[in-house]
Amino acid sequence: MSKLSSTGEQTADAPTPEDxxxxxxxxxxxxxxxxxxxxxxxxxxxxxxxxxxRSLQRALRREKLRALGLIAPLLIFVLVTFIAPIADMLFRxxxxxxxxxxxxxxxxxxxxxxxxxxxxxxxxxxxALYYDLFLASEAKRHTRLGTRLxxxxxxxxxxxxxxxxSLDDYGELFQDVLEDHDEIWESAGFWYEMMGTTxxxxxxxxxxxxxxxxxxxxxxxxxxxxIGFVPAAAIGEVLPRTADAYAAxxxxxxxEDGDTVAEEEPWEAVFAALASDLRRDxxxxxxxxxxxxxxxxxxxxxxxxxxEFPETxxxxxxxxxxxxxxxxxxxxxxxxYSPSFTPGYFLNAVDLELTADGVxxxxxxxxxxxxxxxxxxxxxxxxxxxxxxxxxxxxxxxSNLPMRVSNLLMIxxxxxxxxxxxxxxxxxxxxxxxxxxxxxxxxxxxxVADDARLVMINNQFGTIVAMTHIxxxxxxxxxxxxxxxxxxxxxxxxxxxxxxxxxxxxxxYFPQSIPGIGAGCILVFILAIGYYITPELVGGTTGTFISNxxxxxxxxxxxxxxxxxxxxxxxxxxxxxxxxxxKIVGIDNVSLG
Amino acid sequence: MQTMPIPRPPLVSFTVPMVAAxxxxxxxxxxxxxxxxxxxxxxxxxxxxxxxxxxxxxVEDKRTGRLVTIAVFAIVxxxxxxxxxxxxxxxxxxxxxxxxxxxxRGTYRSTIxxxxxxxxxxxxNTYKFICGLIFFFLIAPILTIxxxxxxxxxxxxxxxxxxxxxxxxxxLKHYRDxxxxxxxxLALRNSLIxxxxxxxxxxxxxxxxxxxxxxxxVPFRRPIMAIxxxxxxxxxxxxxxxxxxxxxxxxxxxxxxxxxSQSFVGYVKIILAHGVLGVPFVxxxxxxxxxxxDDSLTRASANMxxxxxxxxxxxxxxxxxxxxxxxxxxAFITSFDEVVVVLFVGAAAQKTLPWQMFxxxxxxxxxxILAVATILVVISILLLTTVELxxxxxxxxxxxxxx
Numbered sequence: 001m002s003k004l005s006s007t008g009e010q011t012a013d014a015p016t017p018e019d020x021x022x023x024x025x026x027x028x029x030x031x032x033x034x035x036x037x038x039x040x041x042x043x044x045x046x047x048x049x050x051x052x053x054r055s056l057q058r059a060l061r062r063e064k065l066r067a068l069g070l071i072a073p074l075l076i077f078v079l080v081t082f083i084a085p086i087a088d089m090l091f092r093x094x095x096x097x098x099x100x101x102x103x104x105x106x107x108x109x110x111x112x113x114x115x116x117x118x119x120x121x122x123x124x125x126x127x128a129l130y131y132d133l134f135l136a137s138e139a140k141r142h143t144r145l146g147t148r149l150x151x152x153x154x155x156x157x158x159x160x161x162x163x164x165x166s167l168d169d170y171g172e173l174f175q176d177v178l179e180d181h182d183e184i185w186e187s188a189g190f191w192y193e194m195m196g197t198t199x200x201x202x203x204x205x206x207x208x209x210x211x212x213x214x215x216x217x218x219x220x221x222x223x224x225x226x227i228g229f230v231p232a233a234a235i236g237e238v239l240p241r242t243a244d245a246y247a248a249x250x251x252x253x254x255x256e257d258g259d260t261v262a263e264e265e266p267w268e269a270v271f272a273a274l275a276s277d278l279r280r281d282x283x284x285x286x287x288x289x290x291x292x293x294x295x296x297x298x299x300x301x302x303x304x305x306x307x308e309f310p311e312t313x314x315x316x317x318x319x320x321x322x323x324x325x326x327x328x329x330x331x332x333x334x335x336x337y338s339p340s341f342t343p344g345y346f347l348n349a350v351d352l353e354l355t356a357d358g359v360x361x362x363x364x365x366x367x368x369x370x371x372x373x374x375x376x377x378x379x380x381x382x383x384x385x386x387x388x389x390x391x392x393x394x395x396x397x398x399s400n401l402p403m404r405v406s407n408l409l410m411i412x413x414x415x416x417x418x419x420x421x422x423x424x425x426x427x428x429x430x431x432x433x434x435x436x437x438x439x440x441x442x443x444x445x446x447x448v449a450d451d452a453r454l455v456m457i458n459n460q461f462g463t464i465v466a467m468t469h470i471x472x473x474x475x476x477x478x479x480x481x482x483x484x485x486x487x488x489x490x491x492x493x494x495x496x497x498x499x500x501x502x503x504x505x506x507x508x509y510f511p512q513s514i515p516g517i518g519a520g521c522i523l524v525f526i527l528a529i530g531y532y533i534t535p536e537l538v539g540g541t542t543g544t545f546i547s548n549x550x551x552x553x554x555x556x557x558x559x560x561x562x563x564x565x566x567x568x569x570x571x572x573x574x575x576x577x578x579x580x581x582x583k584i585v586g587i588d589n590v591s592l593g
Numbered sequence: 594m595q596t597m598p599i600p601r602p603p604l605v606s607f608t609v610p611m612v613a614a615x616x617x618x619x620x621x622x623x624x625x626x627x628x629x630x631x632x633x634x635x636x637x638x639x640x641x642x643x644x645x646x647x648x649x650x651x652v653e654d655k656r657t658g659r660l661v662t663i664a665v666f667a668i669v670x671x672x673x674x675x676x677x678x679x680x681x682x683x684x685x686x687x688x689x690x691x692x693x694x695x696x697x698r699g700t701y702r703s704t705i706x707x708x709x710x711x712x713x714x715x716x717x718n719t720y721k722f723i724c725g726l727i728f729f730f731l732i733a734p735i736l737t738i739x740x741x742x743x744x745x746x747x748x749x750x751x752x753x754x755x756x757x758x759x760x761x762x763x764x765l766k767h768y769r770d771x772x773x774x775x776x777x778x779l780a781l782r783n784s785l786i787x788x789x790x791x792x793x794x795x796x797x798x799x800x801x802x803x804x805x806x807x808x809x810x811v812p813f814r815r816p817i818m819a820i821x822x823x824x825x826x827x828x829x830x831x832x833x834x835x836x837x838x839x840x841x842x843x844x845x846x847x848x849x850x851x852x853x854s855q856s857f858v859g860y861v862k863i864i865l866a867h868g869v870l871g872v873p874f875v876x877x878x879x880x881x882x883x884x885x886x887d888d889s890l891t892r893a894s895a896n897m898x899x900x901x902x903x904x905x906x907x908x909x910x911x912x913x914x915x916x917x918x919x920x921x922x923x924a925f926i927t928s929f930d931e932v933v934v935v936l937f938v939g940a941a942a943q944k945t946l947p948w949q950m951f952x953x954x955x956x957x958x959x960x961x962i963l964a965v966a967t968i969l970v971v972i973s974i975l976l977l978t979t980v981e982l983x984x985x986x987x988x989x990x991x992x993x994x995x996x
Contacts, residue, residue: 063810070805071817074798074872081869082824085835092838390727397724411977412728418973418980419735420930422950423966427734429954430741430749430963437737437750446625472731501713530828532933537954547830554837554937567834571827578826 086571093564096342099334101217102145103132107338115332115356126314126325127276130170131241134269135248137164139218139256151559152344152353153333159324170317171268173310174275181305184297191270192262194294195246197232201292204231207243211251223255228262232293238277238286239298245273278306332356345565369549369566376546379464380528386468387524388517391475395516398476399483417473425534428466432457432538458540466538471527475520482516515584522581526574546570601699608696609645615692616641619685644689649697662690676758735970742767742963749960767964777961780949784929787863787945791928794868796921799875804909806876807883818876825873833937836866840938859943866934871924878923882916882987915987919980926976 046055100107105128113121136142146160178185185191197203208227216222229250236243249270250261277283278301287298318325336356337344344354351367352359361367394413398406416424431437434453442448456462486509494504532547539548546566553563602608617638624633644662652658666686670678695701702709705717745764746752754762771777802821806814824832840862847858886909894904910917932947939948946965953962 060810063808064812067805067808067811070808071802071811074802074821075817077794077798078821078824078869078872081865082832082835083820085839086827086831087835088839088842089831089835390730393720393724394727397721409728412732414977414981415974416731416735418926418977420947420966420969420973422930422932422947422954423738423969423973424734426950426954426962426966427738430738431734433749435748435750437741440750444626445622446630469730469734501716526826526828530830532830532833533951537951547828550830550834551933551936554834560838563834564838567831571831574826574828574831 089564090568092561093345093568094341094343095561096337096344097217097340098145098148099337100340102136102141103129103334104214104217106132106334110331110335110338113331113335115328115335118328120315120326120328121331123313123315126318127241129318130167130272130314131245131248131269133160133164134167134171134245134267135214135252136218137167138252138267139215141218147558148561149333149337151348151562152337153329155324156330156333159322159330163318163321163325166321168268170312170314171270171272173272173312175268175271177305177308177310178271178274178301181308182297182300185271185301186265188263188265190294190297191246191266192229194292194297195231195235195243195250196229196261202233204233204236204243207231207236207247208251211247212255214248215251215255219256225255225258227251227254228260229254234290234292235294238283238290239274240277241273242270242277245270274301275306275309278302279309329355345561346569348562349565349569369546372544372546372549373569376529379460379467379543379545380525382464383467383471383528384521384525386464387472387475388521390468391472391479391520392513392517395476395479395483396513398480399486400488413473413476416469417477421470421533424470425466425537428462428469428538429457432462432465457538458543460539460543462538462540463535463543466534467528467531470534471524474523474527478519478523479513479516482519483513486512518584519581522577522584526577526581530570530574601697604646604649604697608649608693609642611696612645612689612693613638613642616644616689619688623681623685641689645693645697648690648693655694655698658694659687659690662686662693677756680758738963739967739970742960742967744960744963747960749958749963767961770959770961771964771968774961776944777946777949777965780944780946783943784946786860787867787943788925788928790864791867791871792921792925794864795871795875795924796917798868799872799920799924800879800913800917803876803879803883804905807880807886821876822873824870829870829931829933832866832870833933836934837937840866855940856942859940863935863939863943863945866938867928867931868924870931870934871927874923874927875917875920878920879913879916882913886912915983919983922976922980926973 044052046052048055106125109125109128110121113125133142136145142160142164143157146157149160150157175185208229208231212223212227227250229247231243231247231250246266249264249267253259253264254261278287278298284302287295287302290298324330332355336354342354347354347359348362349369350373351362351370353362398409398413401409429436433439434455434457436457438456439448439453443450443453448454456465490508490512491504494508495501499507529545530547531545532551535543535545536548536551539545547570550563550566550570553559553566617634620633620635620637620640621630622633623637624630627633648658648662652661663683663686666689667679667683670680670682672678674681701718702714705714709717740755741749741751743763743765744752744755745762745766752762756762805811806818806821811817844858844862847853847861848855853861890908890912891904894908895901899907930947932945932951935943935945935948936951939945946969950962950965953959
């Protein structure tokens with residue numbers, strides 16, 4: 001066994017450009033302060049006539065560039081394939097754009113609502129929610145938002161899902177009345193002419209572009225296709241809500257469904273918007289002053305249909321659909337998670353939650369992460385401790401035996417090191433099961449009754465035993481490489497001065513082996529706290545680590561933000577330990593056996 | 594000091610009682626297993642005492658004495674308990690026979706200075722015994738699965754047939770299962786596709802970078818080193834989490850913009866991920882080999898008119914080859930062994946051998962895993978041997994040690 005350590009500062013005996021550089025600097029320094037009595041003048045020149053200093057500088061720069069050139073491909077590779085994913089994870093642990101992307105208008109109007117009061121948000125918020133949610137449910141994105149908010153407040157997922165299904169009903173209330181009075185409202189072409197401009201009237205192309213941006217935020221993909229619809233400016237002034245709703249409809253129909261806007265009957269939301277606009281204060285004057293496409297029909301609708309519209313508000317509609325919309329907590333959660341970046345995942349990762357009133361502890365029954373972190377740290381410490389206990393005697397023996405014998409015994413350490421992790425884990429599964437080898441032997445020896453077989457797996461004991469076995473080589477190898485360098489003469493000297501064997505070991509040998517213990521401990525600890533496979537297979541429910549929870553959130557609960565936040569915390573712990581390791585041992589001295 | 598003759602300890606007051614105690618210890622267990630612990634203990638003690646007295650007094654040659662002991666015990670075992678009894682008693686006989694001469698000839702003191710007190714001698718031997726137990730702990734789990742993989746039943750433990758060495762208790766059916774099932778074969782093939790490519794990436798880029806890093810003047814050496822080593826330091830679960838997010842985006846982009854098929858992109862993702870995980874091992878081993886590299890060799894080569902590329906392949910490469918190969922083996926085993934990243938980044942079509950084993954252990958407990966495990970143990974023994982030979986060769990080339 002040898003300790004393979006990477007290069008530190010190289011100490012080549014041959015002269016290097018740097019040596020020459022320093023030399024030339026001294027030479028030049030001498031030039032500037034003319035030495036006593038010496039008659040030299042002018043800088044020292046290289047063979048080609050340039051000053052030696054510059055020529056050497058250039059050589060040095062070339063050498064540096066060559067070294068960087070050799071490193072660059074790998075550095076770029078690692079940055080792209082490893083550092084970038086880690087950075088992506090860090091970003092995801094705070095990223096929360098889904099709420100404001102899905103409900104942009106709602107979150108904006110909800111800003112001014114006072115969550116501490118006893119009142120529900122005002123009607124304007126419900127109105128905004130209706131149109132935001134309508135578009136989101138057309139794009140089938142409202143369930144995603146529901147899932148996201150459900151992590152924070154249970155029940156929001158079903159709230160969004162069920163409400164998303166019945167949004168059409170509200171628009172149909174008005175659509176039916178309008179179409180009963182005049183069939184022209186059923187005509188896609190009429191709508192298109194009324195809302196759009198063909199070029200001679202002033203248009204509002206920015207309105208439709210805003211909808212394109214919104215769709216991009218909603219679906220995550222930029223659609224560059226032609227929409228074939230330009231909203232008219234005049235109608236936008238008279239019917240602002242309708243213009244918005246129609247633009248959203250047009251953009252969605254053209255970009256996502258690939259339809260021609262002029263041939264599609266508008267969404268129910270557009271009728272609801274029209275009803276809102278017609279019932280707005282001052283709508284009569286505005287329509288009277290409007291003379292563009294559809295002016296007559298609007299005037300007729302205002303006079304005949306509006307009085308027949310059912311007396312209902314957005315708020316009543318939502319409350320009727322699901323009484324949870326009247327819950328202050330639900331609204332508080334939506335408001336608390338409105339910003340694009342949130343500390344919410346990190347708070348969740350330490351059993352806190354972000355509510356409208358600020359940060360508070362999670363309910364008793366849901367506090368698991370602090371416990372899991374504590375358990376991970378505790379079990380890693382136990383594993384580290386048992387590795388020291390088992391590794392120290394072996395490393396001591398190996399480093400004091402003759403080379404030939406110790407090389408042979410080293411194979412017993414290296415074979416587990418080289419054996420697949422899963423092989424070792426399955427071996428422990430075989431050994432520790434209730435019907436496994438160890439229990440069979442104990443029963444055969446009569447130490448354990450057949451009906452009282454020991455439970456050694458799927459609990460903390462199993463995890464600790466298996467992981468101690470798996471990580472033991474990582475303790476023995478650094479210990480061995482340190483012990484190899486301790487001169488035996490010190491202990492002999494101590495003994496010859498009258499120390500007992502114990503004193504000479506404890507006061508002389510042990511202190512010299514502490515760097516090895518430190519290195520091994522940190523290595524084992526870092527490896528242990530991030531372990532996933534072994535705890536997953538032999539840990540059961542009481543022997544799992546925080547990493548199992550991360551994997552659970554990645555693959556089962558799909559709460560990726562929380563997984564990222566847990567991972568970030570774990571990463572921070574590891575990096576601190578890594579820094580300590582660097583201080584004690586130096587990263588350049590990672591030994592690999 | 595070592596050549597000084599060791600005095601023989603008193604036979605009746607030391608060797609005989611010690612061996613009797615050892616015999617009683619074995620007898621106790623055999624007795625309990627057969628119904629009566631006390632009887633077993635008594636028989637064991639008497640047998641041990643008699644054996645110690647007989648061998649120490651009448652059989653001078655160690656080897657003959659031990660062989661005779663084993664033979665006698667084995668025959669008694671065969672008569673009392675069939676083949677299983679033969680094996681158990683032969684082992685006990687071996688231990689007892691060895692113990693008699695170890696104690697009687699004073700071999701137990703041979704590695705300790707003669708002035709050591711008896712307490713020290715006892716401690717020293719206890720210590721060696723503890724170390725033996727730790728080595729046993731290290732190696733026994735791996736060795737246990739090898740015979741179990743030949744089990745004829747679908748059990749994870751030794752069946753009575755196996756213990757009585759009945760040929761019917763053994764079979765190759767789990768191996769046939771491994772080579773005959775498409776799931777396992779797909780997994781094996783995937784592993785054999787992914788690991789070599791990942792190794793190729795880490796070795797080629799890693800060797801270049803290691804040469805760059807070992808130059809005299811490298812700006813930002815420490816931060817660069819930290820970045821390059823980081824895949825080894827960051828726990829796999831964190832790397833896997835990060836890669837899970839990033840690589841799905843990357844994969845979608847590759848599929849959409851470069852028109853690769855889904856399965857190809859799946860392999861590319863895992864190969865890239867495993868490639869980067871193997872990089873630190875290559876960097877560490879190759880830079881370690883470069884520590885003793887004599888730079889004047891490259892200067893001499895340049896002096897004689899060789900270009901940098903020619904110098905690299907003709908002068909540097911042969912000298913650092915052992916380091917490169919063992920780094921490559923580390924990278925290979927990293928990829929071949931890796932589960933977490935594959936689980937997170939890969940799709941079912943890229944299922945590798947460890948993944949299949951993981952599923953097998955977690956869901957359908959199948960003894961085929963033991964057959965696979967045995968094959969993997971054999972592979973790791975081969976790898977270990979290769980690395981060890983390479984290391985010695987490298988040290989010999991560089992004249993670091995005579996070994």
